[in-house]
Amino acid sequence: MQYLQTADYLVFLFYFFVVAGYGYYVYKKKKSESNNTKDFFLAEGSLTWWAIGASLIASNISAEQFIGMAGNGFSMGLAISTYEWMAAATLIVVAVFFMPIYLKNKIFTMPQFLSQRYNKTVSLIMAIFWLFLYIMVNLTSILYLGALAVSGISGLDFWYCMIGLAVFAIIITIGGMKVIGYTDVIQVFFLIIGGLATTYLAINLVSSEFGLEGLTNGFKAMTEQHDDHFHMIFNKGNEFYSQLPGLTVLFGAMWIVNLNYWGCNQYITQRALGADLKTARNGLLFAAFLKLLMPLIVVLPGIAAYTLYQRGMFQADMLGVDGTLNPDKAYPVLLNLLPTGLKGLSFAALTAAVVASLAGKANSISTIFTLDIFKEYLGKDKTEEQLVRIGRIVIVIAMILAIVISPFMGIDKKGGFQFVQEMTGLVSPGVFASFFMGFFWKRTNSAGALFAIVGGFIIAFLMHFNLFPGTDWSAIPFLDRMGWVFLICLAGILILGYALPDEGKGLEIDVKMFKVNRSFAIGAAIVLTVITVLYTVFY
Secondary structure (H helix, E strand, C coil), X not given: CCCCCHHHHHHHHHHHHHHHHHHHHHHHHCHHHCCCHHHHHHCXXXXXXXXXXXXXXXXXXXXXXXXXXXXXXXXXXXXXXXHHHXXXXXXHHHHHHHHHHHHHCCCCCHHHHHHHHCCHHHHHHHHHHHHHHHHHHHHHHHHHHHHHHHHHHHXXXXXXXXXXXXXXXXXXXXXXXXHHHHHXXXXXXXXXXXXXXXXXXXXXXXXXXXXXXXXXXXXXXXXXXXXXXXXXXXXXXXXXXXXXXXXXHHHCCHHHHHHXXXXXXXXXXXXXXXXXXXXXXXXXXXXXXXXXXXXXXXXXXXXXXXXXXXXXXXCHHHECCCCCECHHHHHHHHHCCCCCCHHHHHHHHHHHHHHHHHHHHHHHHHHHHXXXXXXXXXXXXXXXXXXXXXXXXXXXXXXXXXXXHHHHCCHHHHCHXXXXXXXXXXXXXXXXXXXXXXXXXXXXXXXXHHHHHHHHHHHHHHHHCCCCCCCCXXXXXXXXXXXXXXXXXXXHHHHHHHHCCCCCCCCCCCHHHHCCCHHHHHHHHHHHHHHHHHHHHCC
């Protein structure tokens, strides 16, 4: 296996110094504001629409996509793109309906929403849930999969790679949300350019393997040889139906996955909550357009790797430690086939995705702990400067915990992307139910929210491990289980809403808030049209 050469390291070092240097420049330029909590955690009023959109994508696309989703592309094909393309549609919904509610009610963190809409008990429980989820699932999976990929490409020791990624992310994160937001623009540039270069060369490799030339012929060869890898909707008999159960991806729980992630998630909404409504909406729309590109960058290379693998290439390199085929190795193995120099660019793209996600996740962990737990219960007398210092300490502690915990989470057993989706799916139905009903039904009360958040998690946990009575829940696809949990949570909220006195804590909502300007409407229409065409062509 060919590891990185001198030219590759030079390209990577160029990327590293550009990101670190620009981050330091932004930090020094705004140093006077960096000890203010709203600026450190939210970059209030500082991020432009393009910085918000780029930061959303940089924080979202990470090792679980480059490694896990490319691995799913290798095994199941284009269908895994539904997480990306449905996310683009979801971003439009969040921009139109969720963002104006947050901004109108001056909500800056998700636990703050729960405290303002329900009570402090609901807020504290959810803050603790989020901290556990972000550290034990998200941060660990990003670090583990990222280190696995970087080690596989560079030949460096796995632990050195993990620690190096963590340190790089800490350097970016301790500068605050403004540094993260603007360095994410550079991260996305490398991510997209390097990612597209990898896709271009991967499909050209397919062309060469079949004695052809050009992208068009390479793509045609992939579709002709492996038509089963180019369908978005699986029938019930498909071996991957349990992961993507038919029309559920269009009309079912896939909406819960995405609306919870993009609309009720501190890690994501934090990027837009410091802006005005027009800027926030334009940032979300820009992110939606970028989302349409992501399958080109992370899924098609996986399908190309599968095509080459079926032709007898890198058979041994695709084996895991147990000697069986490991689809998550597809992207690292593919990168090692790239020419010197371009391999360095693709390596930089992968590192950019990992580091940006680590930085964003660590900042959100710090925000929730510092503003919603420490300040509220332990440090009411602390100054802004002291709170920011606490936030920076939390960033380092969270990263150390993730390094220690990640090898024991079984991330490599199920596939990185699937691991994250299923673990997050234990929490998301109840959380989204409490947010959604809290937005749009005034009688939703604290008891209903607690039932949805805590009860929903318990029910989902019991279903996941087939401990819930009534049926064999392990035989039901996890997305469908999420749908059932969501409906149970809604029923509980409705019953408790009518059974208990109205708490009178509805949010301030005006229908005019949901009106969008003409340019946003046109952009949204283009995004939705492209999604419709893609699902029609690859149904």
